[in-house]
Amino acid sequence: MLREIGNKLQTTLLYATTKDPFKKEIDLFIKKIYKLSNVLLWSAKEKRSIKLNRNSIQYTSIEENILRANQHILALGEPFSLLLRKQTTMNEILVDPELFECFLMLNLWEVNKSKQNGEHMVTLTITDTVLQYNYTVTPPIGQIPLSLPALAFWFSTDSVTQNTKAFYTVSEIEMPLILPTSKEQFYQLESRQIVEAHGGYTAITENDTILTCLYVLPVNGQQVMQLKNYDPVDLVANKLAETADSVMQEQALTKLLIQETTLSEEVIVQTIDLIKKAHGLVIRQSGVPYYTHPMTVVEILLEVTKDPTTILAGLLHDVIEDTPITLHQIDVMYGTEVASIVAHVTAYNTNGYPWKLRNEENKNKLNQCDDSRVVQVKLADRLHNLRTLYARKPVDQQRIAQETVTFYIPWGEKNKGPTQWLLEMQRICTQILQKKQ
Numbered sequence: 313m314l315r316e317i318g319n320k321l322q323t324t325l326l327y328a329t330t331k332d333p334f335k336k337e338i339d340l341f342i343k344k345i346y347k348l349s350n351v352l353l354w355s356a357k358e359k360r361s362i363k364l365n366r367n368s369i370q371y372t373s374i375e376e377n378i379l380r381a382n383q384h385i386l387a388l389g390e391p392f393s394l395l396l397r398k399q400t401t402m403n404e405i406l407v408d409p410e411l412f413e414c415f416l417m418l419n420l421w422e423v424n425k426s427k428q429n430g431e432h433m434v435t436l437t438i439t440d441t442v443l444q445y446n447y448t449v450t451p452p453i454g455q456i457p458l459s460l461p462a463l464a465f466w467f468s469t470d471s472v473t474q475n476t477k478a479f480y481t482v483s484e485i486e487m488p489l490i491l492p493t494s495k496e497q498f499y500q501l502e503s504r505q506i507v508e509a510h511g512g513y514t515a516i517t518e519n520d521t522i523l524t525c526l527y528v529l530p531v532n533g534q535q536v537m538q539l540k541n542y543d544p545v546d547l548v549a550n551k552l553a554e555t556a557d558s559v560m561q562e563q564a565l566t567k568l569l570i571q572e573t574t575l576s577e578e579v580i581v582q583t584i585d586l587i588k589k590a591h592g593l594v595i596r597q598s599g600v601p602y603y604t605h606p607m608t609v610v611e612i613l614l615e616v617t618k619d620p621t622t623i624l625a626g627l628l629h630d631v632i633e634d635t636p637i638t639l640h641q642i643d644v645m646y647g648t649e650v651a652s653i654v655a656h657v658t659a660y661n662t663n664g665y666p667w668k669l670r671n672e673e674n675k676n677k678l679n680q681c682d683d684s685r686v687v688q689v690k691l692a693d694r695l696h697n698l699r700t701l702y703a704r705k706p707v708d709q710q711r712i713a714q715e716t717v718t719f720y721i722p723w724g725e726k727n728k729g730p731t732q733w734l735l736e737m738q739r740i741c742t743q744i745l746q747k748k749q
Contacts, residue, residue, distance in 0.1 A: 314349035318342050347644045362509040363540045364408050371404040372412060374438065374463075381416040385424070391432040392424050395471060399439045402463060406532045407510055415506045419467040419525055422499040428523040429469040437466040442479040443513060443530050460530040462512070468524040480513040480528045482536075503527065511536025553593045553601035562588075565607050568614065575620045583627050590635035598703035605696060606630055612692040616730045622685040625653035629689055633658040656686040657693065687727040694720050695733050698740045706747075713741040 321342050325335065378396065385392050405412070423434045443462040459479070466474040503525070504514045511533040515526045530536060562584050569580050587603045594602035610626040617623075624646055631637040632654055643651035681687070694716060701709050716737055724734050 314345050314352070318345040318349070321345070344644070347640070350640055350643075362411070362505045363538050364411070364509050366537075366539045368408045368410070369406060369534070369537070370409060371406050372409040373404055374398075375403065377409070377413050377416055378436065381413060381420055384417060385421055390424070392420075393433045394420065395433060395435045397435065397437040397473075399437065400463060402440070402531055405463060405529060406534065407529070411506050411509070415503055415527070418499045418503050419465075419527075423467045423469060423523060423525065426469060426523045428518065428521055433469075433471070435466070435468045435471045437464075437468070437474045439464045439466070439474070439476040441476050441528060443511070443528055443536075444479050444481045445511075445536060446483060458535065460511075460533065460536065462528050462530045465527045465529065466524065467527075468522070470522045470524060474524070474526075482511065482513050500525065509538045511538070552588055553591070553595055553603070554588065555601060558601045558604050561604055561607055565610065569610070569623065572614055573618045573620050573623055575623065579624075583624060586637075587627055587631060590631050590637050592635075594634070596700065596703070598700045602630075602634075608696050609689070609692045612695060612733075613688060615732075617685075617688055619685065621647075621649050622653065622688055624650045625657065625685065626689050626692060628654050629657045629693060653683065653685050653689060656681050656683065657689045682727070684727070687724065687729050691720070691724050691729045691733050691737075695737055698737055701740070701744065709744050713744040717741045717745070 321338060325338055325342070375398070378394075382394050420434055420436070423429060424432055441462050441464045443460050445458040445460075462480070464474075464476045464480075466476075468474065500516055507514050507527045507529060511530050513526075513528040517524050517526075566577065566580050566584065569575050570577055584603075584607065587606055588601075591602040596602050596605060606627050606629060609629065610623055613623060613626045628642060628646070628650065632639050632642070639651055639655055642654055697712070698716065701712060704712070721734055721737055721741075723729075724737075
């Protein structure tokens with residue numbers, strides 16, 4: 313509906329003259345309508361997708377979960393029999409155990425109750441295969457497409473032996489938003505969501521007499537799982553990682569930004585409140601509330617710029633990567649320029665296809681960036697991380713220092729980053745790397 317309104321307004325705008333005092337205002341309003349429609353569409357898709365909590369992922373026994381699911385169904389008193397064909401030596405799989413058991417229960421129960429299953433017998437066949445990721449797209453030179461050992465789970469009303477392929481391809485083609493209109497579609501959609509969250513593949517075939525559901529899950533899918541970019545435990549309602557010192561920093565920064573920039577007090581206070589709530593109970597390894605980090609980044613930025621867009625991007629630079637807030641929301645709330653800077657600075661959104669996300673790719677995209685505001689925010693972020701590196705493990709200190717010397721300092725020099733920052737970064741990294749020697 314919003315898109316239709318936007319399209320009609322766009323058509324109306326064609327008849328407005330360039331001197332029309334409302335033309336610019338209407339054009340801006342149309343853009344906001346399109347942005348809001350994108351946010352709503354994204355929200356609808358998110359509500360119908362599943363992301364895993366990394367703290368819940370563990371190896372779990374395949375047979376024990378099947379046995380539990382079988383016992384649960386038998387306890388319901390419904391006619392049911394299971395023919396299990398385990399044609400693999402794999403005994404465990406890396407999954408969210410609760411979701412995996414739910415996935416088994418859903419399919420055993422619904423295939424058993426399907427109209428094609430007059431005998432109330434479900435055949436579950438488990439075989440070895442391989443999942444290949446993004447093989448439909450020519451990979452960049454030097455980049456080998458990802459392949460992972462996998463297990464094919466065949467749930468069928470048919471007792472014939474299933475023909476498992478040597479490999480199945482998971483592409484990055486985005487699935488359309490589908491709203492279930494029947495009970496059958498609901499369980500199939502929910503199963504698909506669970507499998508996709510684990511980086512798997514789904515294929516369902518049925519006719520009047522046979523129903524077969526194929527789900528392929530990687531044995532160890534850590535590289536391809538769709539994970540929450542935050543720990544739900546850190547988002548306890550009405551609880552914040554707030555200290556007397558962090559509140560004092562908020563007040564001091566608000567006063568400083570009012571004096572030094574054109575940002576209004578209302579926008580400053582609202583943005584600081586947003587990042588504080590978004591980061592919830594998260595604490596940095598140095599022991600301070602996480603939201604003090606973006607505030608300190610802004611304090612560093614003020615040494616070289618008073619630009620309000622850059623300052624807002626500095627405050628918001630971590631929310632996309634580490635909290636439930638999305639780039640769409642940043643775009644609507646703060647505008648395209650702020651959202652663009654945040655998108656360049658943060659680890660890039662892969663639209664649910666995490667095998668595409670590699671640190672090297674992030675560096676390549678930064679290398680292609682010629683926006684001085686992105687350079688300033690990224691270097692200020694890196695500088696503060698280096699200043700607090702003492703709180704990290706020695707191995708992490710060495711890795712971050714080496715990465716900074718190898719990439720970020722040369723990148724900053726190439727893009728005319730502030731000299732004083734680059735010199736301080738070099739000094740800190742040299743001290744850390746000399747410790748190893």
